[in-house]
Amino acid sequence: QKEVEQNSGPLSVPEGAIASLNCTYSDRGSQSFFWYRQYSGKSPELIMSIYSNGDKEDGRFTAQLNKASQYVSLLIRDSQPSDSATYLCAPLGYSTLTFGKGTMLLVSP
Amino acid sequence: DAGITQSPRHKVTETGTPVTLRCHQTENHRYMYWYRQDPGHGLRLIHYSYGVKDTDKGEVSDGYSVSRSKTEDFLLTLESATSSQTSVYFCAISEPTQGTYNEQFFGPGTRLTVL
Numbered sequence: 570q571k572e573v574e575q576n577s578g579p580l581s582v583p584e585g586a587i588a589s590l591n592c593t594y595s596d597r598g599s600q601s602f603f604w605y606r607q608y609s610g611k612s613p614e615l616i617m618s619i620y621s622n623g624d625k626e627d628g629r630f631t632a633q634l635n636k637a638s639q640y641v642s643l644l645i646r647d648s649q650p651s652d653s654a655t656y657l658c659a660p661l662g663y664s665t666l667t668f669g670k671g672t673m674l675l676v677s678p
Numbered sequence: 679d680a681g682i683t684q685s686p687r688h689k690v691t692e693t694g695t696p697v698t699l700r701c702h703q704t705e706n707h708r709y710m711y712w713y714r715q716d717p718g719h720g721l722r723l724i725h726y727s728y729g730v731k732d733t734d735k736g737e738v739s740d741g742y743s744v745s746r747s748k749t750e751d752f753l754l755t756l757e758s759a760t761s762s763q764t765s766v767y768f769c770a771i772s773e774p775t776q777g778t779y780n781e782q783f784f785g786p787g788t789r790l791t792v793l
Binding site for chain 2: 601603657664669
């Protein structure tokens with residue numbers, strides 16, 4: 570059984586702060602990792618993909634991957650109230666994704 | 679939503695009735711997926727397809743069947759709906775390439791209530 574663990578939150582941060590979201594996974598065969606954002610009542614939206622150890626930056630988002638520790642994280646800089654959502658971590662196995670239950674982020678003005 | 683539509687968007691049905699949900703894509707992606715999302719469980723894969731007439735089971739396939747006769751359409755059928763199948767159902771698509779590593783894009787979802 571593949572496990573993906575995320576703190577359920579809510580993670581509360583003030584506007585302008587850095588939000589740090591963490592994810593651990595059990596499948597050592599996972600090679601690609603994805604972060605999705607899901608607003609309440611909406612479908613998941615892909616925001617970051619990372620395939621290699623290290624950091625990958627895209628605008629205010631930075632994904633970090635450490636395959637040896639089976640750990641992937643997402644940093645959101647200059648957090649905005651519009652970032653308030655649930656963030657889902659999803660490692661890719663052979664051909665399918667396994668999703669974590671998500672971390673709820675609340676950004677207060 | 680990356681050229682993905684789902685129908686119906688909302689459905690209420692009674693226990694024991696058959697239900698078919700449709701996912702339609704205009705992206706010509708090879709892979710299509712059906713997930714359900716429930717509080718406390720997150721997104722779970724029901725079935726997926728890697729080509730016309732090629733399907734495989736996911737984590738929670740019991741009570742569900744799928745069909746894909748055309749690239750653009752992927753149908754999910756509940757042969758005899760039960761209250762435990764009340765959920766939000768999402769379709770997703772992907773086209774694995776060396777650059778994208780199977781990034782999946784989701785449709786808007788179908789909210790199904792089984793009374």
